[in-house]
Amino acid sequence: MTKTWNNGAWWLVLPVFLMVSFNALLPLMTVVNYSIQESFAANEFFWAGSRWFQELLRNPDFHASLGRQLIFTGIVLLIQIPLGLAIALCMPRKGGWASFCLVLMALPLLVPWNVVGSMWNIMALPDIGLLGKGLNSIGINYNYTRQPMAAWFTVILMDVWHWTSLVVLLCYAGLVSIPDAYYQAAKIDGARPWAVFRYIQLPKLKHVLTIAILLRFMDSFMIYTEVIVLTGGGPGSTTKFLSVDLVQKALGGFDLGPAAAFSLVYFLIILALSWLFYTLMMREEAH
Amino acid sequence: MAKITIDNLRHAYISNPTQPDHYALKHVHLDCADGGAYALLGPSGCGKTTLLNLISGLLPPSEGRILFDGIDVTHDTPEKRNIAQVFQFPVIYDTMTVYDNLAFPLRNRGVDETEIKSRVENIADMLELTATLKKRASGLTADGKQKISLGRGLVRSDVNVIMFDEPLTVIDPHLKWQLRSKLKELQQRIKRTMIYVTHDQTEALTFADQVVVMNNGEVVQTGTPIELFDKPRHTFVGHFIGSPGMNFLPCEVKGGKAIVGGKPVEAVNAKSAKSGMLELGIRPEFVSFTTKGIAADIVKVADIGRVRVVETRIASGHTIKLVVPEGQDIPTGKANISFDPTRTHVYENSWLAGDKMGAAA
Numbered sequence: 001m002t003k004t005w006n007n008g009a010w011w012l013v014l015p016v017f018l019m020v021s022f023n024a025l026l027p028l029m030t031v032v033n034y035s036i037q038e039s040f041a042a043n044e045f046f047w048a049g050s051r052w053f054q055e056l057l058r059n060p061d062f063h064a065s066l067g068r069q070l071i072f073t074g075i076v077l078l079i080q081i082p083l084g085l086a087i088a089l090c091m092p093r094k095g096g097w098a099s100f101c102l103v104l105m106a107l108p109l110l111v112p113w114n115v116v117g118s119m120w121n122i123m124a125l126p127d128i129g130l131l132g133k134g135l136n137s138i139g140i141n142y143n144y145t146r147q148p149m150a151a152w153f154t155v156i157l158m159d160v161w162h163w164t165s166l167v168v169l170l171c172y173a174g175l176v177s178i179p180d181a182y183y184q185a186a187k188i189d190g191a192r193p194w195a196v197f198r199y200i201q202l203p204k205l206k207h208v209l210t211i212a213i214l215l216r217f218m219d220s221f222m223i224y225t226e227v228i229v230l231t232g233g234g235p236g237s238t239t240k241f242l243s244v245d246l247v248q249k250a251l252g253g254f255d256l257g258p259a260a261a262f263s264l265v266y267f268l269i270i271l272a273l274s275w276l277f278y279t280l281m282m283r284e285e286a287h
Numbered sequence: 288m289a290k291i292t293i294d295n296l297r298h299a300y301i302s303n304p305t306q307p308d309h310y311a312l313k314h315v316h317l318d319c320a321d322g323g324a325y326a327l328l329g330p331s332g333c334g335k336t337t338l339l340n341l342i343s344g345l346l347p348p349s350e351g352r353i354l355f356d357g358i359d360v361t362h363d364t365p366e367k368r369n370i371a372q373v374f375q376f377p378v379i380y381d382t383m384t385v386y387d388n389l390a391f392p393l394r395n396r397g398v399d400e401t402e403i404k405s406r407v408e409n410i411a412d413m414l415e416l417t418a419t420l421k422k423r424a425s426g427l428t429a430d431g432k433q434k435i436s437l438g439r440g441l442v443r444s445d446v447n448v449i450m451f452d453e454p455l456t457v458i459d460p461h462l463k464w465q466l467r468s469k470l471k472e473l474q475q476r477i478k479r480t481m482i483y484v485t486h487d488q489t490e491a492l493t494f495a496d497q498v499v500v501m502n503n504g505e506v507v508q509t510g511t512p513i514e515l516f517d518k519p520r521h522t523f524v525g526h527f528i529g530s531p532g533m534n535f536l537p538c539e540v541k542g543g544k545a546i547v548g549g550k551p552v553e554a555v556n557a558k559s560a561k562s563g564m565l566e567l568g569i570r571p572e573f574v575s576f577t578t579k580g581i582a583a584d585i586v587k588v589a590d591i592g593r594v595r596v597v598e599t600r601i602a603s604g605h606t607i608k609l610v611v612p613e614g615q616d617i618p619t620g621k622a623n624i625s626f627d628p629t630r631t632h633v634y635e636n637s638w639l640a641g642d643k644m645g646a647a648a
Contacts, residue, residue, distance in 0.1 A: 184345050185378040189439060190366045190395035199380045199391075 034260035052261035062262070064237070065245040066269075069221060072152075072241060076159050076220045081213060083160070084167025088175055089201070091168070102172070105165045113162075117229025120158040124230075144231065148238035151231050155239055158226055163219065167212045174208035175201065210281040214274055221270055242266055289355040289447040289480060291319040291342065296351035298337055304349065311337045313504035315351075319448075319497075322478040324471075326495035328485060330527070334504040335484045339450055342482065344368045355447050371440025372450045376457055377432030381425040385416055388424045389438045396443075410441045413473065430462045437470075441477070448480040455490065467493060488528050500524050516570070517630070522637045525568050531596055534574065534607045538567040538633065545633055548601050550581055553628035559641025560633040571596065571608040573630035576618060580625035583607060588617060599624060 035052055037045040056062050087105075092098045111119070126132040126143045131154075135142040144150040178200065186196045224243040227233065233240035233248075240248075246266060250259035298312040307313055312334045319325050327335040340346040342353060344365040352361045360368050371392075380388050389407045398406075411417045414434045419427060424435055433454055440449045451470075455463045471494055474481050483494050491498050492512040499509045500523070508520040519525040525533030536547050540560045544551040545567050554567060583599035586606070597609040597617055607624060611617055633640045 179376065181374040181376060181378050184343075184365075184372070185374065185436070185439075187345070188343065188365045188370065188372050189392040191391070192395065195395065199382060203380075203382045 031260045031263050034256045035264055037257055039256050048257055052258045053265070056258060056261050056265060061237075061245070065240055065242050068238075068240065069242045072156070072223070073217060073220045075156055076163075077213065077216055079156070079160055080164045080167050080216055081209070084164045084212065085171050085205070085209070087164070087168045088171035089197070091172055093176055102169070105168050105172075108162050108165050109169075111162070113225040114229050116158060116162050117226040120154060120161075120226070121230050124154045146235055148235060151235060151239050155227060155230060158230060159220060159223065162226070163216060167216065170208045170212045171205060174205040178204050206281070210278065213281070214277055217277060218270060218274060221273070290321040290357075291317075291448060291480065291482075292352075292354040292357070293317040293319075293338075293342070294352040294354060296338075296341060296353065297349050298334075298341055298346065299349045310349070310504055312341070312348075315506050317499060317506060317509065319480060319482065321356075322480055324474045324481050324483070324494060324496045326483045326485060326491035326498045327501060328488060328491040328498050328527075329501035329507075330486055333501045335486075335501050336452055338501070339372075339452055339482065339484050342448070343370050343372050343450055345372075369443070369445060369447045370450060371443065371446045371448075372452065373433065373436045373440065373454045375453045377429060377436050379424040379427075379432050379435050381423075383424055384420065385411070385422055385424050385427070385435060386420040388435050389416075389420075389442055392439050392443055406442050406444070410438050413441070413476075414438050414469070429457050430459070430466055433458060433466065441473075446479060448482060451481070451483040451485075453485050454483075455485075455487075470494060488530075492528070500527065502527075518632070518639065519568070520639045520642055522566065522568065522634055525570075529570060529572075531571055531608050531610075534569050534571060535566045535634065536569075536601075536605050536607070537603075538565050540565060540633060545631070548581055548603050552581075552626055552631060554631040554633045555629060556639065556641045557633050560635050561640075563636040565640075566634040566637075567626075567631060568634050569607075569626045569631045571610040573627035574607060574609040574624055575627070576609070576611075577623050577625040580623040583622055583624050585618065585620060585622055 036048055036050070038048045038051075039045050091101045091105075108116075123129045124132045124144050126136055126145075132142060132144070141147075142150050144154045182200050182204075183196065186200055191199070222243055223241060224247070227239055227241060227244060228247075231239045233244040243266075246259060246262050249255055249262060293315055296312060296315045297310055299310045301309055304310055315334075315338060327338060329335050337346065341348050344360070344363055344367075348361065352359055354360065355368065365372075380391060383391065386407055389410060390403045393403045393406065407420075408417070411420055414437065416431070416434055416438065419431065424432065427435070437449075437454070440446060455466060458466055467490060470481075470483075474494070481494075483491065485491050492515075496511065497509060498512055498515055500507045500515065502521075502523045508515060508524045510518075515524055515528050519528065519533060522533070522535055525535065538552070539546045540557055541551075543558045545554045545557050545560075545565075546552070547567055552567065581601055583601045585597060585599050587598040589596045589598075593613060595611045595613070595617065597611055599607050599609065599622065601607060609624065
């Protein structure tokens with residue numbers, strides 16, 4: 001049997017291709033274009049080759065932001081993934097309380113990012129905020145506008161409040177899809193709760209956990225709005241993460257070339273780390 | 288191993304049952320001998336899986352008691368009852384090897400590793416799983432996985448009863464037969480009490496020494512496959528077991544004989560029938576063509592392999608099926624049929640007339 005090849009069908013893909021071009025490929029190529037040139041005034045461009053990339057990779061400020069970003073994302077993942085999983089395990093599976101818990105859990109996800117920043121900004125103010133005033137009144141010297149540790153604590157607490165729900169909801173969906181027979185078999189086999197978690201729940205949650213880790217990694221690595229509203233990258237530059245640094249360069253300095261090189265390196269780091277996470281988590285599947 | 292007594296058991300899934308219809312299991316009283324092979328047979332929704340889960344302890348009964356060797360276990364956990372269960376869909380621990388899967392119930396009970404090794408190897412050999420012991424369980428086919436589920440029950444030498452909840456549902460047809468004979472062989476070899484739930488009569492009749500037929504939350508009849516075939520206690524059993532099912536015809540009883548279509552017919556228990564709705568029951572295997580007898584029109588002949596099923600209609604409009612062996616001639620158009628008198632029974636209000644159980648109902 002011979003197949004009929006009709007290349008006319010490619011025309012049907014054209015609209016999607018155009019759309020993707022305009023909203024992804026063209027902007028990306030523009031960035032690539034900027035990253036290898038030096039710009040003066042409005043429309044004068046000179047070839048710069050790999051100069052911006054070399055400068056960026058040798059820049060101690062960039063190293064510092066990257067370091068802060070990696071530490072922040074690391075801490076956020078280490079807290080949110082186990083905490084989200086633990087909350088999901090504790091949530092009721094049936095009845096009115098199940099729906100109530102789900103709604104409660106979904107609430108933080110519905111709050112706009114800049115509102116989250118403002119809320120925590122006000123709440124953490126040492127003189128009037130509930131959290132700030134409360135901590136100070138029990139004798140803890142807390143001022144997130146002046147103390148780097150306090151600023152980090154607040155940013156992490158805010159991110160945990162905002163995003164742990166996502167991990168909870170994903171894990172919960174994974175847990176309710178495990179058939180009852182598994183739990184019954186475990187009961188009959190005399191498995192302790194820890195063994196049920198280790199050999200039934202955790203393996204069955206592997207895929208949703210992979211998704212949760214990837215999403216939380218990408219989002220926390222790109223965190224911008226909440227931090228800008230809460231601390232503005234300060235005090236000093238102690239909470240200046242990669243995105244904050246990038247925006248300062250691109251908008252503040254109008255250094256299009258270095259900012260473009262920064263963007264590309266930023267993008268490649270996220271891509272590479274996502275690939276690494278995915279490959280590590282899916283490794284066993286291949287065997 | 289244990290003798291299991293199910294003492295006046297009832298179960299409702301709702302909290303305050305008032306009417307009989309609220310009960311998924313209406314009233315069950317049953318004894319399972321130690322080392323016996325039992326099948327719970329019935330249509331979907333008849334309560335057989337409920338009964339199974341009550342025996343295993345996955346559900347607490349609303350009323351009644353369950354005894355293992357005379358000891359009340361009604362409120363014990365499945366673990367304490369020391370039972371094993373194979374579910375409809377294979378349950379395996381994905382991340383473990385086949386060996387670890389089989390060793391899991393023993394490790395949970397703190398059995399020593401050398402003992403585990405010898406028991407697991409023994410069971411793997413019995414189930415023909417030896418070659419796959421080092422492989423990950425998730426890579427096996429459905430029948431292999433189901434063997435692991437079964438193996439996890441068999442490794443515990445002190446298991447009181449092994450229960451099967453429609454275990455062959457997801458198995459390919461050509462492997463079903465193999466696994467079924469394997470189960471039967473194992474049962475005869477290790478002589479453990481086994482209870483097998485199914486809606487498939489072939490599975491039940493080939494596996495079990497005693498078949499418990501259930502309908503609508505009640506046990507209708509318990510007996511050997513032969514008893515169920517020869518002497519169904521209820522019209523439901525007659526219909527449900529055998530293919531095609533038993534013929535039932537409305538009849539009257541006069542002078543110790545049943546009257547069907549105006550003709551007297553001899554029946555084993557005609558004298559016991561008194562009042563109520565009376566029916567004559569006869570298996571298609573015991574109806575034959577004769578020169579005299581009840582006149583019938585031949586409606587349809589279906590060849591089902593070694594035998595043919597002939598559908599006839601008598602003057603009253605009722606259908607009677609016959610099973611005719613190969614090589615025997617089938618008349619065309621009109622014919623006369625007669626019933627084997629030793630195989631013909633009268634049913635009173637759907638229960639076998641004169642039968643103890645029928646009288647109780």
